[in-house]
Each structure stands twice: as structure tokens, then as C-alpha cells.
Amino acid sequence: MHLYTSQQIKAIDKRAEQMGMSLFALMENAGNGIYRKLMPLLNKSEKVLILAGKGNNGGDGIVLTRYLKNNGNHVKLVFPTGEPKTPTALEHLAFYQACGYEVSEFSFDLKADWVIDALLGVGSQLPLRENLAQITAWINQSGAKVAAIDLPTGVSSDEGDIDEYAVQADYTYALHGFKPSAFLFPSSQNYGEVSVIDIGIRQDSGWRVWRDEDVRKTLPKPTGNTHKGTFGTNLLIAGSDEMPGSAALAAIGALRFGTGKLTIATTKHASTIIGPLAPEATFSFDVKSAGIADQYLSVAIGPGLNPDDELETFIKDLLDQPVAIILDAGALSQRKYNDRQAPVIITPHPGEFSRLTGKRSVEIQKNRISFASQYAVENGLMVVLKGKYTVIAYPDGTGVINLTGNRALSKGGTGDTLTGMLLASIGTHQSIKAAVANAVFIHGACANDWVKENGDQALSAHDFDRLLPKICRHYSS
Numbered sequence: 001m002h003l004y005t006s007q008q009i010k011a012i013d014k015r016a017e018q019m020g021m022s023l024f025a026l027m028e029n030a031g032n033g034i035y036r037k038l039m040p041l042l043n044k045s046e047k048v049l050i051l052a053g054k055g056n057n058g059g060d061g062i063v064l065t066r067y068l069k070n071n072g073n074h075v076k077l078v079f080p081t082g083e084p085k086t087p088t089a090l091e092h093l094a095f096y097q098a099c100g101y102e103v104s105e106f107s108f109d110l111k112a113d114w115v116i117d118a119l120l121g122v123g124s125q126l127p128l129r130e131n132l133a134q135i136t137a138w139i140n141q142s143g144a145k146v147a148a149i150d151l152p153t154g155v156s157s158d159e160g161d162i163d164e165y166a167v168q169a170d171y172t173y174a175l176h177g178f179k180p181s182a183f184l185f186p187s188s189q190n191y192g193e194v195s196v197i198d199i200g201i202r203q204d205s206g207w208r209v210w211r212d213e214d215v216r217k218t219l220p221k222p223t224g225n226t227h228k229g230t231f232g233t234n235l236l237i238a239g240s241d242e243m244p245g246s247a248a249l250a251a252i253g254a255l256r257f258g259t260g261k262l263t264i265a266t267t268k269h270a271s272t273i274i275g276p277l278a279p280e281a282t283f284s285f286d287v288k289s290a291g292i293a294d295q296y297l298s299v300a301i302g303p304g305l306n307p308d309d310e311l312e313t314f315i316k317d318l319l320d321q322p323v324a325i326i327l328d329a330g331a332l333s334q335r336k337y338n339d340r341q342a343p344v345i346i347t348p349h350p351g352e353f354s355r356l357t358g359k360r361s362v363e364i365q366k367n368r369i370s371f372a373s374q375y376a377v378e379n380g381l382m383v384v385l386k387g388k389y390t391v392i393a394y395p396d397g398t399g400v401i402n403l404t405g406n407r408a409l410s411k412g413g414t415g416d417t418l419t420g421m422l423l424a425s426i427g428t429h430q431s432i433k434a435a436v437a438n439a440v441f442i443h444g445a446c447a448n449d450w451v452k453e454n455g456d457q458a459l460s461a462h463d464f465d466r467l468l469p470k471i472c473r474h475y476s477s
């Protein structure tokens, strides 16, 4: 479940060869792995058409064809843009032919139940040349089920760009690891269901998908001898007279995700609204940044706050204190982060990240992973870039992608709840990296659970009050 850019894949191939694993063997593993994934989906009577390109992506298609033929499937191999050019694909073509198997002529009149897109992989450059675009357009209107090898042809590997005629796949078999575009926009929409094929090389990427088993392994287990102070007191600086609800929703997130003690710094008026919704919280009406680390384990600031000079000065002072800080919503602005020991976590959605970076939202969506990572490394903080496929970028250049969550979350207030969950999470976990990833994962898992029974219309952020206990129990048992 790791991610690799096209450059990394090329370097891996080279290193594997130096270590004695030939590209011929890797291609064999790729074709065989795809065959094993595809087999359960194929009906023996279905016609399969393998469209192989001139590079090594086409070579994978040749290997897959051989396995399907060995198994007695109805399968045709065609080279619609010409025979392969790379030495490894040619070696596999020679072996394929030595087995007595043939290559067919491509024609736009061919009919198939399945089309396998083995045209371009990580070696592609957009836009598609015209002869290839005609073929991908034909695939898309063929009515066949489409499985792509490594990438749908016409989709960039490392960015969210797609060609106008990019293949729209139903399934994509990513070799060795995901390519970034599987989680970028609009490219991810061309992938269909993606799975990774193990081709026998060690996984060594700093980026990966955060999975169920990671959560189960790292979510803190309840220990016998705890008291309310075991997890420290967390401070939430949130809510204003006009936006008291944001603080309440963040408080629900914190209280339901394991905070021991919660203090909310807000206005007196807001406290009268927050209090009944989060009776466990205490209030502070005159919070000072000096000495904050002596009183509080971690601080989250921003939900329901209006950005102004006074807030900015407060945050600047707060950043000088040795305490873990989560900055969200009104607390997100362009500023310089000095070196500090205690962690800083920022939680922008793409619009907020656009304000922080000066880049347009559409560019951010095309490059969510690299932009978040660059910002995290340059500023020495963690970035939780929210939305579908939330990106969690760590300051050491590594990171994870979260796959839980759905559009039921696209509602005002759900981000506030996440901020509260993050506040609780960093107090209860040993590892700050896992703390952030688990909060994001469980937040999304709550929404996934919700839609199973209720559809994606009606979720409200305050529903986390009852969803969190159930989902936390599920992952910690």
C-alpha cells in the first residue's frame, strides 16, 4: 500500500537489476500478479482484448496474455501503435511466440467483453498523440469492461492531469505501489477500483496508505490504572459570539475521542451555548499564551474564530510556547514558523491551503500530495490537507493518505469535530504521526458507517457524538 512516483519506479527497476533481479523477471511477476487478480472476475466465455503499447507497459500485457491463453481464455493480443521497442518487452514477445501464441491485427471493428489497457504506464507523457487518443477514445465507447495496467492510459502518473481522451478504467492494477495520481484530482476518477500488485521487491517508500491494520496496531488500548489526568488537560481555543457551534462540535470530537480533561477558551456568550452540549468541559475567558505549556498538554485553536491582528499576535506568542499546537480554520494564515521542538499541525481544506500557499485550488487538487509535503518540510510542521483522500504530510518528508470518509462529510462543522479529535488524539497516542493519522481515519470511518444505514444526505457534525463511541470500540477491540 505504498506510493511511488514514476521517477522512483524507474530507480527501483534499475536497482533491482543491479541486485540481480532482472526486468524480465519483474515483468513476469507483474503479468502473473495481474492474471491472478483478474481471474476471479473473468467468465471463461468472455472475450478479452489486450491492447499493448510499445514500452514495458505493453510487455506486462504480453505476459498477461500468455497466462490467459495458458488457461484457455478467449484472448487476443494486439499492438495498435506498433510492435514493442523495449528489450524486455521484446524478450517476452519472443517467449510468447515461442509458446506458439499469435499476435492479432488491431481493428476498430474488434468486439470484446473486456479490454485490457496495456498501452502506457509510468513512461507516458501527456498529451496523448493523436493515433493513441483515437484508440483510447475507442476503448471508452466500446462498452467493454476496462482493466488498466499500472495507470489508465492518458492519466499522468505523478500529477492529477488527464488527457481529454484518457481511458476510463473499471479496474486498475498498480504495479509495486500506487502512483500519486490515484489520489489526485481529476486523475483519480479514471482509475476505477485500484489494487496493488506485488512484483517481489521490498517496499521502501516514505508514503503509504493508512490502513485498518495500522489503526488497530496503533490506537491506544485502555490500560487499567488511569485517571482523568492520565491523558493531560487539553485546551481548545474556539468559538465566538457569532460562531459558538464550532467550539461545541470540536468539543464533541475531543470528548468522544478520549480527552481526559478539556478546557475551552471562548466568549462568555458562546460558553452558554457550548456548556449544555459539552457539560464535561470547563471554560477560560482570559487565556494567556505565556505559561500555557505548564497547564496544558496540547492546544487546538481556530474553529469559530475570526482571523484578525489580535488573533495573529496571540498565535505568534503561542508558537513560542513548548506545547503541541493544532491550527485550524480562523487560525490558518500565512506566517513564518520558527524552529520549535513541540509539534504544530495545520488542518486546511483546499481553499484554506490556497490562501496559505497562494496557489489556486485546482492546482492544489492536482498536486495535493507534493504540495502538502513541500509545505510540511519547509515549515517543519504536519499538514492535514482535508477532503477526499486526505493527505497527512509529516515534516520529515514522509506521509500517509487516508481513504476513509465520503461526501456525507462535506458539511459545515465536520472539520471542527476533526480538530477536536486531533486534540484528544495527540494526548493519548505514543506516536504523534499515528495520532494524527488515526484521528483522520476514524473521523472518515464514522461517516462510512453512517452512510451504510442513512445514506449520505443527513449526516450532521453533531452525529459524531454517537458515532465515535461505536467506531472507536470497533477499532480498539
Ligand SMILES: NC(=O)C1=CN([C@@H]2O[C@H](COP(=O)(O)OP(=O)(O)OC[C@H]3O[C@@H](n4cnc5c(N)ncnc54)[C@H](OP(=O)(O)O)[C@@H]3O)[C@@H](O)[C@H]2O)[C@@H](O)CC1
Pocket: 009, 012, 013, 023, 026, 027, 030, 053, 054, 055, 056, 057, 058, 059, 060, 085, 086, 119, 120, 121, 122, 123, 124, 125, 126, 127, 128, 129, 132, 149, 150, 151, 175, 176, 199
Ligand atoms: N517496477 C515496476 O513497477 C515495473 C513496471 N513495469 C511496467 O513498465 C512500465 C513502464 O514502462 P516504460 O518505461 O517502458 O514506459 P511505458 O509506460 O510503457 O511508455 C513508454 C511508451 O509510451 C510511448 N508514449 C509516451 N507518451 C506517449 C504519448 N503521449 N502518446 C503516445 N505514446 C506515448 C513512448 O513512445 P516514444 O516516446 O518512445 O516514442 C513509449 O513507447 C510501467 O508502467 C509498468 O507497466 C514492469 O514491466 C516491470 C517492473
Ligand SMILES: Nc1ncnc2c1ncn2[C@@H]1O[C@H](COP(=O)(O)OP(=O)(O)O)[C@@H](O)[C@H]1O
Pocket: 329, 349, 386, 387, 388, 389, 390, 404, 405, 406, 407, 408, 409, 410, 411, 412, 413, 414, 415, 416, 417, 418, 443, 444
Ligand atoms: N468527499 C469527501 N470524502 C472524504 N472526506 C470528506 C469529503 N468531503 C469532506 N470531507 C472531510 O470532511 C471534513 C470537512 O472539513 P472542513 O472543510 O474544514 O469543514 P468545516 O470547516 O465546515 O468543518 C474534512 O475532514 C474533510 O476531509
Ligand SMILES: [K+]
Pocket: 057, 117, 118, 119, 120, 121, 148, 149, 150, 151, 152, 153
Ligand atoms: K496502462
